[in-house]
Amino acid sequence: MNNPDLNLAPESRTPATPAAPAPLYLRRSGTALLLDFRTSEPALLHFGADLGPELPDLSLLTDPVPHSALDVPVTLGLVPQASSGWRGRPGLRGHRGGTAFSPRLRLVSVEADPGDAASAVLTQADPDAGITVRTELRLNDGGLLQLRHTLVNDGGSPYTVEELAAVLPVGRAAAEVLDLTGRWCRESHPQRLPLHQGTWVRSGRHGRTGHDASLLLAAGTPGFGYRHGQVWAVHLGWSGNHESFVDTTGDGRTVIGASELLGSSEVTLAPGESYETPWLFAAYSDAGLDGITAAFYAWFRARPQHPTAVKPRPVVLNVWEAVYFDHRLPALLDLAATAAALGVERYVLDDGWFRGRRNDTAGLGDWYVDEDLWPDGLTPLIDAVTGHGMEFGLWVEPEMVNEDSDLARAHPDWIAGPVTGGAAGAAAGPASAGRLPERWRHQQVLDLVNPEAWQYIYDRLDALLSGNRISYLKWDQNRDLTEMGHDGRPSVHAQTRAVYRLLDALREAHPDVEIESCSSGGARVDLGILERTDRVWGSDCNDALERQTIQRWTGMVVPPELVGSHIGPTRSHTTARTHDLSFRAVTAIFGHFGLEWDIRHLESAERDELAGAIALFKEYRGLLHSGRMVRADEPDPALRLHGVVAHDGGEALFALVSVATSFAEIPGRVCLPGLDPDTRYRVEAVYPAATDRGAYLQTAPPGWLAGGVEATGRFLAGSGLPMPVLNPEHGVLLSVRRAGGGAPHSGTPVRNS
Numbered sequence: 001m002n003n004p005d006l007n008l009a010p011e012s013r014t015p016a017t018p019a020a021p022a023p024l025y026l027r028r029s030g031t032a033l034l035l036d037f038r039t040s041e042p043a044l045l046h047f048g049a050d051l052g053p054e055l056p057d058l059s060l061l062t063d064p065v066p067h068s069a070l071d072v073p074v075t076l077g078l079v080p081q082a083s084s085g086w087r088g089r090p091g092l093r094g095h096r097g098g099t100a101f102s103p104r105l106r107l108v109s110v111e112a113d114p115g116d117a118a119s120a121v122l123t124q125a126d127p128d129a130g131i132t133v134r135t136e137l138r139l140n141d142g143g144l145l146q147l148r149h150t151l152v153n154d155g156g157s158p159y160t161v162e163e164l165a166a167v168l169p170v171g172r173a174a175a176e177v178l179d180l181t182g183r184w185c186r187e188s189h190p191q192r193l194p195l196h197q198g199t200w201v202r203s204g205r206h207g208r209t210g211h212d213a214s215l216l217l218a219a220g221t222p223g224f225g226y227r228h229g230q231v232w233a234v235h236l237g238w239s240g241n242h243e244s245f246v247d248t249t250g251d252g253r254t255v256i257g258a259s260e261l262l263g264s265s266e267v268t269l270a271p272g273e274s275y276e277t278p279w280l281f282a283a284y285s286d287a288g289l290d291g292i293t294a295a296f297y298a299w300f301r302a303r304p305q306h307p308t309a310v311k312p313r314p315v316v317l318n319v320w321e322a323v324y325f326d327h328r329l330p331a332l333l334d335l336a337a338t339a340a341a342l343g344v345e346r347y348v349l350d351d352g353w354f355r356g357r358r359n360d361t362a363g364l365g366d367w368y369v370d371e372d373l374w375p376d377g378l379t380p381l382i383d384a385v386t387g388h389g390m391e392f393g394l395w396v397e398p399e400m401v402n403e404d405s406d407l408a409r410a411h412p413d414w415i416a417g418p419v420t421g422g423a424a425g426a427a428a429g430p431a432s433a434g435r436l437p438e439r440w441r442h443q444q445v446l447d448l449v450n451p452e453a454w455q456y457i458y459d460r461l462d463a464l465l466s467g468n469r470i471s472y473l474k475w476d477q478n479r480d481l482t483e484m485g486h487d488g489r490p491s492v493h494a495q496t497r498a499v500y501r502l503l504d505a506l507r508e509a510h511p512d513v514e515i516e517s518c519s520s521g522g523a524r525v526d527l528g529i530l531e532r533t534d535r536v537w538g539s540d541c542n543d544a545l546e547r548q549t550i551q552r553w554t555g556m557v558v559p560p561e562l563v564g565s566h567i568g569p570t571r572s573h574t575t576a577r578t579h580d581l582s583f584r585a586v587t588a589i590f591g592h593f594g595l596e597w598d599i600r601h602l603e604s605a606e607r608d609e610l611a612g613a614i615a616l617f618k619e620y621r622g623l624l625h626s627g628r629m630v631r632a633d634e635p636d637p638a639l640r641l642h643g644v645v646a647h648d649g650g651e652a653l654f655a656l657v658s659v660a661t662s663f664a665e666i667p668g669r670v671c672l673p674g675l676d677p678d679t680r681y682r683v684e685a686v687y688p689a690a691t692d693r694g695a696y697l698q699t700a701p702p703g704w705l706a707g708g709v710e711a712t713g714r715f716l717a718g719s720g721l722p723m724p725v726l727n728p729e730h731g732v733l734l735s736v737r738r739a740g741g742g743a744p745h746s747g748t749p750v751r752n753s
């Protein structure tokens with residue numbers, strides 16, 4: 001079915017007319033979106049479960065009109081507005097010098113293709129206010145919905161956009177809200193609250209996505225879990241200021257949505273100009289959060305440029321926690337040789353290589369290889385790294401500048417701040433063209449809205465990439481954009497777009513270079529940045545215990561192949577906790593695996609174990625980076641079980657992890673969900689060995705641990721297996737493979753002895 005452009009006149013709010021286009025009904029992978037046009041405004045009737053191929057006569061489903069209320073039923077519009085009686089959070093706030101404050105958008109056209117593409121473009125206009133809003137909708141295979149608006153100023157004077165939100169209805173059954181929060185070294189931790197009347201808003205005013213960003217905002221049925229309950233969830237693909245919210249109005253309706261959080265007059269459109277919102281990504285699941293995750297993963301993995309579509313994710317060594325700023329060639333060469341011998345495939349030189357950068361107080365902005373430290377440039381190191389068969393990666397932080405840098409001395413006006421020039425500028429001293437924000441890690445933000453500053457950074461990065469064999473950039477961003485301004489006006493929006501343009505331009509010029517988005521760890525994890533980067537650094541915390549939570553919840557949205565996850569030093573540099581190698585490896589393996597540790601002086605047993613863990617990752621990365629993520633609703637708060645199951649149900653890798661001491665003497669039978677019920681599997685504990693005295697505290701292991709066991713998926717999900725008694729802060733990897741068939745995997749896993 002393909003509705004032509006109907007070119008409806010934006011006329012009065014009339015009830016059903018013969019001219020009203022047919023409802024828009026998009027269906028994919030168990031999820032459906034239904035919009036109705038009878039009130040000449042696109043009305044959001046349903047987002048959630050697939051309602052089947054046949055719909056009732058929608059004209060009979062008009063809402064009642066209650067007492068002491070608007071005289072007509074209230075429409076939840078695609079852009080909810082007061083002109084339709086909506087008294088919740090408005091979808092559009094804007095004005096024309098104070099007037100035209102209450103939009104009355106009405107449908108102009110529908111271009112729908114509910115067939116293969118399951119997409120539509122709807123246009124609404126308010127001729128009196130002089131605005132048009134075009135909405136793009138896509139329901140992707142896997143059930144992930146994308147929605148964004150573009151507002152055009154059709155009037156003859158400037159129009160200021162204060163907010164343009166994307167919202168969707170949530171079913172009445174939703175009773176709880178879940179979102180994520182965090183801080184440096186503790187990103188993506190969940191919090192839950194009951195859903196009451198009112199608005200629950202999560203605001204991000206960091207100028208970047210933020211350590212406390214709610215990667216996912218979900219509403220669901222009481223007690224919804226990983227694998228049960230109905231859930232409606234949204235994510236905004238944006239790396240600047242933003243809000244996500246759940247709004248339950250007095251008439252009993254609930255919507256969930258998000259918007260860019262704009263500064264005052266930050267987006268003021270000249271006649272003919274337009275403002276495009278970030279994409280809202282939304283998913284519905286009737287099988288808990290795992291269903292939401294499946295929708296996001298399917299979307300990521302369908303992209304032609306998805307990294308695993310190019311090649312398997314290489315094992316990384318990042319030298320940061322090995323050497324920090326102490327860049328000495330012999331040590332760096334030694335690390336490269338050791339890493340290569342262990343099986344590492346990508347070597348990343350972190351902060352400290354560029355002019356004047358001996359610590360974090362100076363140098364940002366001077367993107368030239370430091371001549372004193374590197375008299376022959378990076379070539380000797382790059383040659384050694386590539387000679388060992390590894391890729392070479394380099395750390396950069398292009399959006400930032402130290403006041404102690406040649407760049408800041410030459411161009412003080414390229415530093416972004418709230419006030420430009422004038423008296424305040426003069427008072428701020430010679431290093432500044434205006435009042436500067438407070439420093440953060442001794443640094444300021446470069447004003448990339450300034451085309452000259454943007455071009456300088458582009459040229460420096462382009463020169464580095466053109467002049468060296470660099471396969472990978474770790475692109476860092478280490479501060480909030482506080483008081484961010486360009487020409488005395490707020491500029492987080494424009495800066496975010498400028499950063500996106502920079503990444504896009506560099507990717508176009510260097511399509512084979514992978515880019516990681518790091519932001520003091522995980523302060524810029526969102527689908528806006530991930531549209532133009534190849535992985536995120538989930539956290540600066542390499543403590544495996546913290547990582548269990550950070551990765552579990554980052555992984556709600558972002559698949560493991562895009563989440564950097566390294567084995568850190570035995571004693572964590574950010575928490576001072578000590579963990580056995582097995583726990584660090586069992587944790588890191590469920591991500592884009594790597595090392596961030598001085599591996600030069602390991603004892604031989606530890607070296608062998610590390611080499612085994614690397615081989616194990618290589619053996620399973622194909623599965624881990626393509627399969628369905630499964631997280632059990634584990635009743636013991638001391639235990640967590642997660643795994644990845646191949647889409648054909650043929651194999652899986654699970655991790656049972658003990659995060660604390662349990663109330664129970666033994667874990668009992670732990671169920672392995674998500675397998676094919678009728679397939680017979682062989683289950684083996686592959687790491688650590690059954691004899692590992694650090695990992696287990698038991699006089700005798702469960703009967704199957706040493707040699708494995710065969711059972712059906714139905715048995716494993718319904719009754720489960722008795723599990724070994726793990727010491728706290730330890731884990732065990734369980735390999736599950738279709739019994740009696742399938743090619744054995746290559747590699748040398750660490751097996752039970």
Ligand code: GLA
Nearest residue numbers: 320350351518519520521540
């Ligand atoms: C940030 C990153 C770290 C490291 C340092 C270097 O903190 O998150 O991984 O790269 O910068 O200064």
